[in-house]
Amino acid sequence: DAGVTQSPTHLIKTRGQQVTLRCSPKSGHDTVSWYQQALGQGPQFIFQYYEEEERQRGNFPDRFSGHQYPNYSSELNVNALLLGDSALYLCASSYRTGGSEQYFGPGTRLTVT
Amino acid sequence: AQSVTQLGSHVSVSEGALVLLRCNYSSSVPPYLFWYVQYPNQGLQLLLKYTSAATLVKGINGFEAEFKKSETSFHLTKPSAHMSDAAEYFCAVSSSGGYQKVTFGTGTKLQVIP
Numbered sequence: 301d302a303g304v305t306q307s308p309t310h311l312i313k314t315r316g317q318q319v320t321l322r323c324s325p326k327s328g329h330d331t332v333s334w335y336q337q338a339l340g341q342g343p344q345f346i347f348q349y350y351e352e353e354e355r356q357r358g359n360f361p362d363r364f365s366g367h368q369y370p371n372y373s374s375e376l377n378v379n380a381l382l383l384g385d386s387a388l389y390l391c392a393s394s395y396r397t398g399g400s401e402q403y404f405g406p407g408t409r410l411t412v413t
Numbered sequence: 414a415q416s417v418t419q420l421g422s423h424v425s426v427s428e429g430a431l432v433l434l435r436c437n438y439s440s441s442v443p444p445y446l447f448w449y450v451q452y453p454n455q456g457l458q459l460l461l462k463y464t465s466a467a468t469l470v471k472g473i474n475g476f477e478a479e480f481k482k483s484e485t486s487f488h489l490t491k492p493s494a495h496m497s498d499a500a501e502y503f504c505a506v507s508s509s510g511g512y513q514k515v516t517f518g519t520g521t522k523l524q525v526i527p
Binding site for chain 1 (some may be wrong): 516
């Protein structure tokens, strides 16, 4: 059983560019959450998708947007990249019932130069 | 609103010694609580979770945590540290109902000294 997968593993972009990160959830999971983890910090919640809709959102600007497909996979898009967007982006999947744990992917390391 | 405070950004223990990582939470509703471990350049792995069934929760790799409502704490312990336990540990909280916005603490880096 494949766990949560993310692509790409690493990415280098220039300020002002746009980036798309991808996530495939663990088999049987229907909910995908995205987190940003800056160096030396804990993960910060960006947003969560369920039934192809954004259900909850953290304190991130509109430059951060997402999408969930019918097969539950998800994308995170970031527009107008800033140097401060450099971080490890983690995708987590879970089943929608409250309290079920989230399973994390290995992350995508984004570097903005 | 929910939040988590991890006391001590770095903890050092000798191999074989007790591991104690501290976590205090704040939640306006009954919480779900989690401990995750992160090894360098990897994602997070769930160690254990509390979902109101039992206050003493046993997890993987010999770790356990006790939920103490009166102290709003959920400290992580392991009786005997192993070199392979060196990693960063995150405490997290989510609300018991609805969609699961998980709030993480800032992490505690555990060093195990041989």
